[in-house]
Amino acid sequence: MVDRNYIIQKKLNAWFRNHGRHDLPWRTTFSPYEVLVSEFMLQQTTVATITPRFLIWMELFPTLEMLAQASEEAVLGAWQGLGYYSRARRLHLVAKTVVSNFQGKIPRDLDQLLALPGIGPYTAKALLAFAFDQPVEVLDTNIIRVIARLNNITEPIDTKRGHLLIKESARNILPPKNGRVFASALMDLGSMVCKSGEPLCDACPLSSECEAEEPSCLPLKQPRVAITKKKEQRAFYYRRNKIYLEKSQGPLWKGLWILPHCSSVQKPREIFSSITYPITRYRVTMELYRPSGSIPKSLHPFSILELKNIAIPSPHRKALETCFAK
DNA sequence: CTCCGGATAA
DNA sequence: TTATCCGGAG
Numbered sequence: 001m002v003d004r005n006y007i008i009q010k011k012l013n014a015w016f017r018n019h020g021r022h023d024l025p026w027r028t029t030f031s032p033y034e035v036l037v038s039e040f041m042l043q044q045t046t047v048a049t050i051t052p053r054f055l056i057w058m059e060l061f062p063t064l065e066m067l068a069q070a071s072e073e074a075v076l077g078a079w080q081g082l083g084y085y086s087r088a089r090r091l092h093l094v095a096k097t098v099v100s101n102f103q104g105k106i107p108r109d110l111d112q113l114l115a116l117p118g119i120g121p122y123t124a125k126a127l128l129a130f131a132f133d134q135p136v137e138v139l140d141t142n143i144i145r146v147i148a149r150l151n152n153i154t155e156p157i158d159t160k161r162g163h164l165l166i167k168e169s170a171r172n173i174l175p176p177k178n179g180r181v182f183a184s185a186l187m188d189l190g191s192m193v194c195k196s197g198e199p200l201c202d203a204c205p206l207s208s209e210c211e212a213e214e215p216s217c218l219p220l221k222q223p224r225v226a227i228t229k230k231k232e233q234r235a236f237y238y239r240r241n242k243i244y245l246e247k248s249q250g251p252l253w254k255g256l257w258i259l260p261h262c263s264s265v266q267k268p269r270e271i272f273s274s275i276t277y278p279i280t281r282y283r284v285t286m287e288l289y290r291p292s293g294s295i296p297k298s299l300h301p302f303s304i305l306e307l308k309n310i311a312i313p314s315p316h317r318k319a320l321e322t323c324f325a326k
Numbered sequence: 327c328t329c330c331g332g333a334t335a336a
Numbered sequence: 337t338t339a340t341c342c343g344g345a346g
Contacts (some may be wrong), residue, residue, distance in 0.1 A: 041330075042342095043333075044330085044332055044341085044342075046343095083342030083343045084331095085342080118334090119333085120332060121332085140331090141329090141331060141332090225339080251340075313342080314343060315343095317344090
């Protein structure tokens with residue numbers, strides 16, 4: 001009997017040559033810096049969202065050295081709207097660390113990568129595979145789904161046991177070399193064919209090798225935490241064509257410009273406007289007031305034009321729009 | 327509306 | 337181990 005892993009690698013390779021996403025902008029040079037930036041952006045964010053933003057980023061910060069030298073303002077501005085802003089600060093810090101500690105060369109060593117901020121098990125392996133072509137298991141959500149179905153793993157994948165099973169199975173089918181193509185192929189298969197929900201098994205090159213009994217039910221996951229409601233009051237200071245914002249001290253939206261919190265002392269009776277937005281496990285209703293008193297010293301004035309060029313989280317941007325619409 | 331997704335601090 | 341961080345797509 002011919003080795004199952006060998007068949008899987010062969011079929012996957014052939015499928016990838018014909019159907020893979022070879023035009024993704026971070027799949028042209030595979031420079032470690034481009035892989036680094038794309039992988040940070042791809043954490044928790046879709047390919048469609050980051051594709052144009054990746055291109056703009058590379059215009060702004062073409063090299064690791066230029067990113068390392070950039071200001072925090074510029075980096076957060078380039079990340080504006082992508083969410084999870086700690087990724088931007090950590091990516092910035094990685095660039096500075098690599099310049100000062102590794103002569104500007106992103107390390108090829110797993111433990112050195114894991115020691116860098118914002119680089120966890122996934123991103124470290126992704127760098128080894130995509131930048132350095134090493135055959136390692138790259139366990140993003142797409143590949144985890146493919147592995148779970150291929151081997152009919154019915155243990156929930158977000159438990160320690162389940163994740164370990166996935167990891168062992170993924171290591172089992174690794175080729176001896178060409179880790180970049182293998183990881184890319186598995187990832188594209190998961191994203192384009194072995195999709196969450198209803199997979200396109202008729203179009204799958206691995207259907208003969210797949211052991212899934214009910215592929216649409218895999219992988220199993222533990223239930224999510226419930227959504228709870230919250231309320232917050234914020235001030236819309238708009239005087240002499242200037243809008244007054246405060247710099248968030250975090251952890252939420254740290255370093256970004258937000259509408260200032262509105263205390264009961266300065267809060268007028270009338271709600272000026274209100275919006276509701278989801279954030280992690282909350283649904284927040286933001287009530288907006290127009291205080292009449294003096295403007296706190298901690299706030300910074302911006303002209304309407306300037307608002308476009310500073311980092312403002314999406315819900316606050318939306319709140320500003322509804323205020324201006326009145 | 328609901329679902330989806332890596333790293334980290336606690 | 338568990339909760340937190342965000343915005344886009346369906």
